[in-house]
Amino acid sequence: xxxxxxxxxxxxxxxxxxxxxxxxxxxxxxxxxxxxxxxxxxxxxxxxxxxxxxxxxxxxxxxxxxxxxxxxxxxxxxxxxxxxxxxxxxxxxxxxxxxxxxxxxxxxxxxxxxxxxxxxxxxxxxxxxxxxxxxxxxxxxxxxxxxxxxxxxxxxxxxxxxxxxxxxxxxxxxxxxxxxxxxxxxxxxxxxxxxxxxxxxxxxxxxxxxxxxxxxxxxxxxxxxxxxxxxxxxxxxxxxxxxxxxxxxxxxxxxxxxxxxxxxxxxxxxxxxxxxxxxxxxxxxxxxxxxxxxxxxxxxxxxxxxxxxxxxxxxxxxxxxxxxxxxxxxxxxxxxxxxxxxxxxxxxxxxxxxxxxxxxxxxxxxxxxxxxxxxxxxxxxxx
Numbered sequence: 314x315x316x317x318x319x320x321x322x323x324x325x326x327x328x329x330x331x332x333x334x335x336x337x338x339x340x341x342x343x344x345x346x347x348x349x350x351x352x353x354x355x356x357x358x359x360x361x362x363x364x365x366x367x368x369x370x371x372x373x374x375x376x377x378x379x380x381x382x383x384x385x386x387x388x389x390x391x392x393x394x395x396x397x398x399x400x401x402x403x404x405x406x407x408x409x410x411x412x413x414x415x416x417x418x419x420x421x422x423x424x425x426x427x428x429x430x431x432x433x434x435x436x437x438x439x440x441x442x443x444x445x446x447x448x449x450x451x452x453x454x455x456x457x458x459x460x461x462x463x464x465x466x467x468x469x470x471x472x473x474x475x476x477x478x479x480x481x482x483x484x485x486x487x488x489x490x491x492x493x494x495x496x497x498x499x500x501x502x503x504x505x506x507x508x509x510x511x512x513x514x515x516x517x518x519x520x521x522x523x524x525x526x527x528x529x530x531x532x533x534x535x536x537x538x539x540x541x542x543x544x545x546x547x548x549x550x551x552x553x554x555x556x557x558x559x560x561x562x563x564x565x566x567x568x569x570x571x572x573x574x575x576x577x578x579x580x581x582x583x584x585x586x587x588x589x590x591x592x593x594x595x596x597x598x599x600x601x602x603x604x605x606x607x608x609x610x611x612x613x614x615x616x617x618x619x620x621x622x623x624x625x626x627x628x629x630x631x632x633x634x635x636x637x638x639x640x641x642x643x644x645x646x647x648x649x650x651x652x653x654x655x656x657x658x659x660x661x662x663x664x665x666x667x668x669x670x671x672x673x674x675x676x677x678x679x680x681x682x683x684x685x686x687x688x689x690x691x692x693x694x695x696x
Contacts, residue, residue: 327393330400330486331469333507334380338393342377345370346440353387373439383500384467389438391484392473398484399680400470401673402505405514406492406544407461408535410570413636414514415471415489416449416459417666418673422474423450426670429591430478432683437473437484445472456663458641458656462491468504478682485682495546505553510564510676513547513622517571520544520616529574532643534656543618551625558627564679565626566672567619569607573635573667580606584633588667594683595674600630603671607631630675638665 326335345356356374361367375387392398403411421427422434423446436442449459470486488508494501518530522541530537554561575581584603608631611620623629641657677683 325397327398328507329378329380329386329388330398330488330507331386331467331504332378332380332383333503334378336376336378336388336393338376338390342379343390344375344377344387345373346375351440375438386467386469389441389473391437391475392486395475395482395484398473398486399476399509399676399682400486400488400507401510401512401676402488402490402508402550403512403514404495404546404550405516406495406519406546408533409492409514409516409519409544410636411514412449412459412462412489413453414512414568414570414634414669415487416445416453417636417664417669419445419450419472420454421666421670426591430594430674430683433477434474437475437486442472442474453637453664456660458658458660462489464491464493464497466501468494468501476677476682478677479684481682483682492546496549498549502549502553505550506555508563510680511550511566511622511626512672512676513550513565513567513619515544515567515569515611515616515619517569517574520569520611520619521575521614523575523614526574529571529640532640532657541615547619547621551621560627561625562627564676565622565629566675567607567622567629567631568634568672569611569632571635571637571640572633573638574640580610581633585635585667591670591674595671595678597678600671600675603633604629604631607633628679630672630679632668632672632675634669634671635667636664636669638667639663 326337328334329336340358343356343358344353346352347354353375356370358367358371361370371390374390376390376393378386378388403415405411427434452459468488468490471489473484473486475482476485488504518526518533518535519540527537530540551561554563572581572585576585584606608620608623611617623631637660639660639662642659642661643657674683
């Protein structure tokens, strides 16, 4: 991934994505990981006389947030040095595939999936990024089912990249929060008040009542009688967001995840066949057509509860995608027969993510990081 160096220290504050505190760069509040223990220790940049080593240490350093009344927390210094960050939160109840979707996105980016668009990415902090790679991306690439995200008492971003488009670099941070935490009222979801974009993940196995999905629901340990029950995290998050003119002004994407379970069903069959290496930025007219198809498909199958983000957000696109391209393998029980005794741990034949970068690129376009000529936000609302 490309090396990016800031031109100067920031003069404008950067909002802490966890507690919403305004942060100013202060070299008296810097910390550096100990190479032996990885514990953060106070660091004075003037203690390193060599300019090249000092810059390298600065790229690995953290700034302590002054708002540590509830939970001491630190932000990587590069997150503060490249202008206004873009923060993206994944929304959905536990088991909808949020972690798998984020891991699939990172895997595609790591394989150069954005290179053809002239988009360059590198990690905000190497250690944090490698942790997510080892715990999620590499496990998914090996065909293993990822564990559900554990509930947390304090929310911090899962991973972050420095994204360069047309010579402009911006930090992009991703929040992958447990569904139980998203449902919790109060301070734990306060970060939503400052989030810049949302990706709502619709689980096809939970949203659609189709009987043909019962075998896949059994493999995923989803009660078929609960199919069609609305995702409570959608309501919790939307009710928490500030409004302007009655609408949320946060760029939003709705993803019908696990679309592979309906890969022979129109119009999903058409869109999954369209998957392939990106040759250009998403065509706004094509995004509009896909949004129409997702909206019509969910409406036809009486899954309108999952369309609430489109109704209540000023800018919203809709997408078919699959983080894995296949369902998990139903494990054998203790006596060797197939049964529900143990959760699935692997995907038969490995994984093949489908159309996972589409929602991310739409968010980039709506936020202004990537050009999207020819389509205004109001037209998207005419789906």
